[in-house]
Amino acid sequence: MKAVFANGYGPPENLRVGEVPTPAIKDANVLVRVHAAGLHVGDCFTVRGKPFVVRMESGWLRPTTGIPGYDFAGVVEEVGDAVVGIDVGDEVFGYCPGSCAEYVSVSAEKLAAKPEGLSFVEAAALPTSALAALHALRDVAKLQAGQSLLINGASGGIGSFAVQIAKMFGVEVTGVCSSSNVALIESLGADHVVDYKKDDFTESRLQYDCILDNVENRDLSEVRRVLKPTGTLICNSGTGAAGLRFWARLLKPLVLSPFTKQRLCRYLSVPTRKDLEVLCEMVNNKELRPVLSEVHTLDSVVDALLALEVGHTAGKRVVRLIEA
Ligand SMILES: NC(=O)c1ccc[n+]([C@@H]2O[C@H](COP(=O)([O-])OP(=O)(O)OC[C@H]3O[C@@H](n4cnc5c(N)ncnc54)[C@H](OP(=O)(O)O)[C@@H]3O)[C@@H](O)[C@H]2O)c1
Structure with a gap:
């Protein structure tokens, strides 16, 4: 599959677009075709491997995936045997490390139905x-x-x-x-x-x-x-x-x-399906909407991360992988 990736920690400029293996799904996972991936400043930390503490999740010596992005919105392509209530073809949004890629293999507990009335790009701005x-x-x-x-x-x-x-x-x-x-x-x-x-x-x-x-x-x-x-x-x-x-x-x-x-x-926000559903309800009730600063392509993920590091992004930067 196509993805943005780097083989080691370093500046965002090391990232390139290329082919990586499509992830396999486990029993409790769902394979999602990513239509849009949301970015935030935390992606810059995991790309650089700094502060060092982020490596607890992303890998001590080398990044586990090397693919930035935690947030996604897309369409379910395959469902693990142990997953109930999610079907092939469902439009979903959620949280999975390595979302700047054509596919993510995501735990069924980290996604929910995409809010009605939001585009994939808008939905990908929400999770983190x-x-x-x-x-x-x-x-x-x-x-x-x-x-x-x-x-x-x-x-x-x-x-x-x-x-x-x-x-x-x-x-x-x-x-x-x-x-x-x-x-x-x-x-x-x-x-x-x-x-x-x-x-x-x-x-x-x-x-x-x-x-x-x-x-x-x-x-x-x-x-x-x-x-x-x-x-x-x-x-x-x-x-x-x-x-x-x-x-x-x-x-x-x-x-x-x-x-x-x-x-x-201080606190650590841990994404859950239940709370993604809470967000979904807020959006459907017209109480919450994402603010989009700029929509990027896979080729401009480096620019997006460098801009995020400057610290003046208004709202969210999102990567569109599939034209609506
Ligand atoms: N606790 C958790 O679990 C958790 C989860 C995710 C992220 N985070 C952390 O949360 C922090 C914020 O994330 P974010 O995604 O909201 O960052 P962000 O999108 O980069 O937003 C930073 C904001 O800071 C403002 N800013 C910059 N300089 C400022 C100044 N001198 N005075 C006042 N405002 C200033 C900017 O507004 P202007 O453009 O108007 O200057 C910008 O909108 C990050 O450090 C991130 O690591 C924590």
Whole structure:
């Protein structure tokens, strides 16, 4: 099958388009013909093998597949003997490492029926980023109607979903983004927008019940200043440093948290079929929609990853493998 791949860890420029073996399916798996693959900044980490911790999943010395992409939307081509409720020809979306390829062999627990009314490209934008937003706000923060939330990095992959999900929960949302994305965040339903080119959210007199920090570009003490005394700070980046500084930055909120009434935490979003179905329902109810920044081809995956690393993608970058 055709895929984008590299034989070892390194810069995105090492990736090339070529032929690799089509994956075999196990009993509990489904073979999906990929129509579109969603990308996010985590793909850059697994392509480079940095930070080193990502190799726990992608392979210590060499990448297991060498194919970027975790998110996909496509059509079921073959079904394992142990799979029930999924048939050949079903349109699905889900999560599987190595999705920038013509086929993925995916666990039946990591996919769900594609939302009605969404194209394959739109559906492929959802899994990792929308689930990360859902898990942060529903499971970690346990946000309730009437509470206040500030999202730093509101215009990115996770932020653009988090604004919409928080509004769905009845939360008062403040989004932080650059001048060019203010109108986008407003259109997604944010009650207030802070343009970080003009204003500093850490200088605000307001304090929030929860802060979802997708950027972590400010000192922890500055961010905690605008968090209520018993509020929750979800640190959701930690990756802008290398070596010991990376670990110090990653661990600082977790070490400090037991010594303060504020809850300072990190989390790992694990995709499940059940929660993909939750996203599907939100989309079908017209409560959630993906924001697409740019649609790429397999030949331009390198450009997409390099652009993601710059850190100013508004919404999601998706790779189209089959013309609609
Ligand atoms: N916890 C988990 O399980 C999990 C899962 C997936 C990803 N993540 C992590 O979540 C983080 C965010 O991911 P993402 O996909 O949302 O990233 P992204 O799409 O690259 O978005 C980053 C956003 O940060 C904003 N930004 C850049 N500089 C800024 C600044 N100085 N001040 C405020 N905002 C700034 C950008 O907005 P402007 O363009 O407006 O500047 C951009 O929209 C990543 O570190 C990723 O590794 C965590």
